[in-house]
Amino acid sequence: MRYLFSILDRIEAALANSPVFLFLDYDGTVTPIRKKPALGRISNRSKKLLAELSRLPRCKLAIISGRSLKSVRKMVGLSGIIYSGNHGLEMQGPGIRFKSPVLKKHKTIIRHLRRRLVAKLYPIKGVLIENKGLSLSVHYRLVEAKDRPLVKTLFGQITLPYVRRKQMSIKPGKMVLEAFPPVEWNKGKAVQWLLRNAAGKFRHAWLPVYIGDDVTDEDAFRILKKQGLSIYVGKPGKSCASYYVRNTDEVCKFLSLIAKLGERHSK
Numbered sequence: 001m002r003y004l005f006s007i008l009d010r011i012e013a014a015l016a017n018s019p020v021f022l023f024l025d026y027d028g029t030v031t032p033i034r035k036k037p038a039l040g041r042i043s044n045r046s047k048k049l050l051a052e053l054s055r056l057p058r059c060k061l062a063i064i065s066g067r068s069l070k071s072v073r074k075m076v077g078l079s080g081i082i083y084s085g086n087h088g089l090e091m092q093g094p095g096i097r098f099k100s101p102v103l104k105k106h107k108t109i110i111r112h113l114r115r116r117l118v119a120k121l122y123p124i125k126g127v128l129i130e131n132k133g134l135s136l137s138v139h140y141r142l143v144e145a146k147d148r149p150l151v152k153t154l155f156g157q158i159t160l161p162y163v164r165r166k167q168m169s170i171k172p173g174k175m176v177l178e179a180f181p182p183v184e185w186n187k188g189k190a191v192q193w194l195l196r197n198a199a200g201k202f203r204h205a206w207l208p209v210y211i212g213d214d215v216t217d218e219d220a221f222r223i224l225k226k227q228g229l230s231i232y233v234g235k236p237g238k239s240c241a242s243y244y245v246r247n248t249d250e251v252c253k254f255l256s257l258i259a260k261l262g263e264r265h266s267k
């Protein structure tokens with residue numbers, strides 16, 4: 001894994017030669033992680049930058065988030081770009097509407113599971129349970145460190161029967177535990193789907209660039225290993241991305257560079 005800015009000339013050459021299909025995770029990538037998901041609204045600076053990128057003829061932009069589609073659209077608040085919510089289970093954008101064929105009964109199962117989790121976990125201070133329609137998140141960022149193992153244990157115990165019945169699968173993330181429908185779908189599959197179905201006029205020419213910071217972004221990094229740029233946000237090490245940047249500020253710096261190169265090309 002290499003530091004992206006240490007080989008910038010090579011990256012610049014690649015970016016200048018191809019139109020860029022940019023896939024961005026949201027929390028921890030476009031915007032720093034906040035204590036509560038509801039506080040993670042985009043900064044004006046990043047919003048302007050994304051708007052600029054979305055107007056470039058040789059750039060396509062998709063936000064790939066674990067949030068619900070509704071929530072990520074609200075947080076970013078731009079029209080004319082692709083939004084992918086619930087790790088790709090639902091996607092929407094210009095000419096695109098995708099909803100994974102998750103059975104309606106899953107919403108009922110999630111509501112049922114939520115009730116059980118609320119009863120057991122809400123007595124622990126700081127737990128936040130979020131029903132995202134097609135999936136459910138238990139956030140424990142605000143839980144005291146000493147209580148976190150208990151949250152994980154209880155979550156494991158309560159979800160186990162659902163997992164055994166193949167009604168749910170579990171995704172751990174950064175300070176979050178997620179119950180997900182038992183479908184073979186993830187951010188990597190979502191990226192593949194978009195490259196096939198939202199490619200438009202540059203069909204085979206796109207250089208896919210994926211930037212993300214969490215465990216769930218690894219599926220996308222794996223997909224892009226051979227055909228694009230995969231960029232991890234954070235300390236290098238565990239990720240299978242090819243490059244890394246240190247933080248969301250550096251993501252911004254890199255996005256500005258893509259915007260500048262794209263601007264030059266469209267003149």
Ligand SMILES: [Mg+2]
Pocket residue numbers: 025026027028029212213214
């Ligand atoms: Mg993230």
